Amino acid sequence: MIKTVKKLNLDGNFSNTYLLTLQNDKQLYVPKAEDNTDYQNILAWVAEGNTIAEAD
Amino acid sequence: MALSKIDVANMLTGATPVANGGTALTSGFVNGKDPRPSASPLIINGDAAVAQRGTSFTSVSSGSNFPVDRFEFYPTNLGAYTIIQEALTSGEAYNNGFRTALRIDTTTADASPASSDYAILRTKLEGQDLQLFKKGTSNAEKFTLAFWVKSNKTTTGQVNLFDIDNNRLVSGTYATSSANTWEKKVINFPADTTGAFDNDNALSLIVEFFLDGGSNFTSGTAPTAWEAQSNGDRNANNFAIGSSTDNDFAITGVQLEVGEFSSTTLPPFEHESFGNNLQRCQRYFYLNNTVSASMPFASGVVSGTTNSRAVMRHPQPMRAPPTMGRSGNADFKVFCGSTNVDSTNVAFYYPNNYQALLYVDVSSGLTNGQGVVIIDDGGGNAYIQGSAEL
Numbered sequence A: 001m002i003k004t005v006k007k008l009n010l011d012g013n014f015s016n017t018y019l020l021t022l023q024n025d026k027q028l029y030v031p032k033a034e035d036n037t038d039y040q041n042i043l044a045w046v047a048e049g050n051t052i053a054e055a056d
Numbered sequence B: 001m002a003l004s005k006i007d008v009a010n011m012l013t014g015a016t017p018v019a020n021g022g023t024a025l026t027s028g029f030v031n032g033k034d035p036r037p038s039a040s041p042l043i044i045n046g047d048a049a050v051a052q053r054g055t056s057f058t059s060v061s062s063g064s065n066f067p068v069d070r071f072e073f074y075p076t077n078l079g080a081y082t083i084i085q086e087a088l089t090s091g092e093a094y095n096n097g098f099r100t101a102l103r104i105d106t107t108t109a110d111a112s113p114a115s116s117d118y119a120i121l122r123t124k125l126e127g128q129d130l131q132l133f134k135k136g137t138s139n140a141e142k143f144t145l146a147f148w149v150k151s152n153k154t155t156t157g158q159v160n161l162f163d164i165d166n167n168r169l170v171s172g173t174y175a176t177s178s179a180n181t182w183e184k185k186v187i188n189f190p191a192d193t194t195g196a197f198d199n200d201n202a203l204s205l206i207v208e209f210f211l212d213g214g215s216n217f218t219s220g221t222a223p224t225a226w227e228a229q230s231n232g233d234r235n236a237n238n239f240a241i242g243s244s245t246d247n248d249f250a251i252t253g254v255q256l257e258v259g260e261f262s263s264t265t266l267p268p269f270e271h272e273s274f275g276n277n278l279q280r281c282q283r284y285f286y287l288n289n290t291v292s293a294s295m296p297f298a299s300g301v302v303s304g305t306t307n308s309r310a311v312m313r314h315p316q317p318m319r320a321p322p323t324m325g326r327s328g329n330a331d332f333k334v335f336c337g338s339t340n341v342d343s344t345n346v347a348f349y350y351p352n353n354y355q356a357l358l359y360v361d362v363s364s365g366l367t368n369g370q371g372v373v374i375i376d377d378g379g380g381n382a383y384i385q386g387s388a389e390l
Helices: A037-047 B008-013 B274-281
Strands: A002-010 A013-022 A027-031 B056-062 B065-068 B071-087 B100-108 B118-126 B143-151 B156-163 B168-175 B183-189 B203-213 B248-258 B285-289 B296-302 B307-313 B323-326 B332-336 B339-342 B345-349 B355-361 B371-376 B383-387
Touching (some): A013 B345, A027 A037, A027 B345, B056 B100, B065 B100, B143 B156, B168 B183, B203 B248, B296 B332, B296 B355, B307 B371
Antiparallel strands (some): A002 A013, A013 A027, A027 B323, B056 B071, B071 B100, B071 B118, B100 B248, B118 B203, B143 B183, B285 B383, B296 B307
16 A cells, blocks of 8 residues: 655656655655556556655 | 387387386376476466565465465455465375475454455466467467365365456366365366467466455356456355364465366476576565675665665566665665764665665765675664565
8 A cells, every 4th residue: 555655866867766655654666667566556546646756 | 227128119100118118108298298388387486485575474464465485365354364384294295295385374264254355365477478378369278277285174266367468267166175185186277269468578367266255256157268357256166264263275386287187197297496496486576685694785886975876686687677675774784994884774776677776875984986885784684675576
């Protein structure tokens, strides 16, 4: 269950990675890759009306 | 051993000669030909030998859980379970060369699950590994699934082949005829001339042992021919593992073969070396955990004075760019020069099939450009994992 998703930048550029925080506060680093099932879950989560936070 | 008699007739026809007047093979490598068109077992870790995530999990009641690699137990609002990699020491599965099994024990029962509740044990396969079934063509092949199973329950269970690409389903049933006794099951599934498996690295087929479910999954009839998937057909023969805390289910020796085989013609289970099995599992998941305090994970370089970067190579090229995870920030240190510096944040960037950039922040104490080694902090709890599960 996804709690939040945030873009991760490195050196000012999007690092092709999202910081995924689950409801149990476990954090995972998810690549922007269509064949990654966690990324697929993020897309489904966004389709439900949720928003990915911009990088700090 | 010298041959006292050679079957010349067989040699002339190209068939396997029968030495010493012995009996020719009627299963397995008949006439010297491996009946399998595939080089490796299609089911990875079918002998439950690899359990990277751990060998015992208690109070399992939801979500994705892997008691052994490649086999996912997924309960949803239907009881609680202890799931383990069981070490075998006796019984027919043991006598046939299996030393480990996947075991599920019900610890909290739910004898009256709600309609949408379920408990499934499944393994998932990539489409590019299934092309030899020629599914969706006029030459489509049959499927044979074999496994060893043991349960306290004497009942009938259902196992499904679920074609995700085309949303099609076929099922087979098996009986646990004798309580607490290992039994080998061989189940044939028909060929399907409709719906090809995609030839890619995505999920195409789920081998689904439906162990319990509410009426949404039990209302239909187990399909013996491929059909458009209907949830009500997926558990028409309810094993009902969650119905009592007396219940358990253990399985090993899972093999999927191209073609139709009986219990006498089935090719033998392909026992891989542990190393080969582990490598194949690591295409989907790996755990790099601390086996000793201060163990190194990766080497890199200081960039600035408060952070360092290192390339974290995966042990195997992975199915897809993996999701990276780790233990707590405080479990890691940065070794630089002659000092260890506590990490304040550990992150991963740019993960791809082969590697990821490991980025570790510290509060101070690093020198720009120096080499570093990212290590366990001495507590022995640090780990890094990558997951590209289907």
